[in-house]
Amino acid sequence: MRLWKNGAVDTATAERIDLSLISLTLTDFRSYAGARLELASGPVVLHGPNGAGKTNLLEAVSLLTPGKGLRGATAAEMGRREPGEAVGRAWAVMVELDDETRLGTGVQTAGAARRIVRIDGETAQPGRLLDYLRPVWATPEQDRLFSDARAERLKFFDRLVFAADPDHAAAVSAYEKALRERLRLLNDAQDGREADPVWLDALEARLGEAGARAALARVAALQALQAAIDARSDRPFPQADLGLDGPAEQMAEAGAEEDEIAAAIRDGLARARARDGAAGRSLFGPHRTDLTALHREKNRPAAEGSSGEQKALVLNLILAQISRLSHQSARPVLLLDEAPAHLDEARRAALFDEITALDLQAFMTGTERGLFAGLEGRAQFVRVAGGALERD
Ligand SMILES: Nc1ncnc2c1ncn2[C@@H]1O[C@H](COP(=O)(O)OP(=O)(O)O)[C@@H](O)[C@H]1O
Numbered sequence: 001m002r003l004w005k006n007g008a009v010d011t012a013t014a015e016r017i018d019l020s021l022i023s024l025t026l027t028d029f030r031s032y033a034g035a036r037l038e039l040a041s042g043p044v045v046l047h048g049p050n051g052a053g054k055t056n057l058l059e060a061v062s063l064l065t066p067g068k069g070l071r072g073a074t075a076a077e078m079g080r081r082e083p084g085e086a087v088g089r090a091w092a093v094m095v096e097l098d099d100e101t102r103l104g105t106g107v108q109t110a111g112a113a114r115r116i117v118r119i120d121g122e123t124a125q126p127g128r129l130l131d132y133l134r135p136v137w138a139t140p141e142q143d144r145l146f147s148d149a150r151a152e153r154l155k156f157f158d159r160l161v162f163a164a165d166p167d168h169a170a171a172v173s174a175y176e177k178a179l180r181e182r183l184r185l186l187n188d189a190q191d192g193r194e195a196d197p198v199w200l201d202a203l204e205a206r207l208g209e210a211g212a213r214a215a216l217a218r219v220a221a222l223q224a225l226q227a228a229i230d231a232r233s234d235r236p237f238p239q240a241d242l243g244l245d246g247p248a249e250q251m252a253e254a255g256a257e258e259d260e261i262a263a264a265i266r267d268g269l270a271r272a273r274a275r276d277g278a279a280g281r282s283l284f285g286p287h288r289t290d291l292t293a294l295h296r297e298k299n300r301p302a303a304e305g306s307s308g309e310q311k312a313l314v315l316n317l318i319l320a321q322i323s324r325l326s327h328q329s330a331r332p333v334l335l336l337d338e339a340p341a342h343l344d345e346a347r348r349a350a351l352f353d354e355i356t357a358l359d360l361q362a363f364m365t366g367t368e369r370g371l372f373a374g375l376e377g378r379a380q381f382v383r384v385a386g387g388a389l390e391r392d
């Protein structure tokens with residue numbers, strides 16, 4: 001049974017599709033010439049020295065959802081290159097699910113910029129992958145998420161929105177495309193060429209519509225995530241009180257209708273034309289929204305926290321995301337890059353218990369096998385070395 005009707009969750013018939021990965025095959029992907037891993041249903045620990053290819057493997061799994069994957073890289077960067085080779089090879093990542101579905105992605109020509117997606121051998125829209133799997137990841141780069149640049153934080157949050165609401169990705173990319181076009185017109189006007197006002201009006205109307213949809217989806221996701229965080233308050237992870245700092249989202253929170261929000265964005269953009277043109281940047285609009293977080297227990301902004309504290313907040317947020325996805329959709333797959341290394345003993349144990357309790361297919365990396373001692377007997381251990389994968 002499929003859950004998506006016109007890209008929206010069909011909650012009336014929603015039932016968790018409990019598929020798990022049973023194998024993963026990499027061909028000329030990053031450091032792997034060819035590798036295959038057979039998987040049991042529980043967590044998978046990938047351990048090995050720095051540079052062994054652990055993150056590459058997580059990245060491969062992260063490509064089984066639309067977008068750029070866990071490193072934010074282009075398809076061209078992912079093809080394997082021998083030392084001295086300038087262009088990456090054609091590459092493929094394939095997984096097999098326990099209902100025999102095969103999901104694949106890759107490029108067929110060396111250096112190609114766009115990856116294609118195949119489901120059971122047939123080319124498919126990348127969005128279709130969401131019918132099967134929802135990879136969710138946490139990486140060391142997020143250790144300073146709350147004190148990082150606003151744009152990074154919003155990108156992180158938009159991905160959380162999008163995993164449960166695929167329409168959000170379309171709204172954000174339509175918005176960004178129109179925003180670039182508007183800025184080009186305004187830049188041209190700076191150079192003395194008259195910007196066509198009719199075209200600017202049309203772009204700003206489009207930005208209003210896409211922006212309003214994005215703002216509404218963000219607010220709905222924020223509320224669902226906050227509810228999932230609150231429901232987890234008995235866990236030994238710190239909780240965040242989340243907020244969205246942006247006028248469109250504030251309107252959405254106050255119950256404004258989509259057209260009202262769209263009109264407010266459109267009018268704001270029209271007013272900002274001269275300023276944006278002079279600055280050469282778009283200074284107004286929901287691309288400037290920020291995700292705010294308060295460390296609840298400490299009652300202080302998360303941004304002030306140490307990287308260890310921010311990491312624990314992010315992990316709790318990711319687990320809240322997993323819990324809300326588990327209720328409504330295809331199977332979440334958790335990718336945790338170097339997570340245990342950043343957690344104290346108690347939280348590490350809690351993380352492992354939670355992963356086991358949720359029966360999650362989680363892929364976790366670390367340089368030392370010992371970091372995962374708490375998972376002995378409950379996980380598959382795979383040693384990664386020299387482009388090869390070995391069960392141990
Ligand atoms: N396109 C590529 N072709 C060949 N090797 C690559 C490519 N991209 C990354 N690598 C190699 O992969 C290795 C890093 O793998 P990574 O998964 O990040 O290691 P770790 O086990 O530390 O997480 C590096 O040695 C890097 O040179």
Ligand SMILES: [Mg+2]
Pocket residue numbers: 051054055056337365
């Ligand atoms: Mg790594």
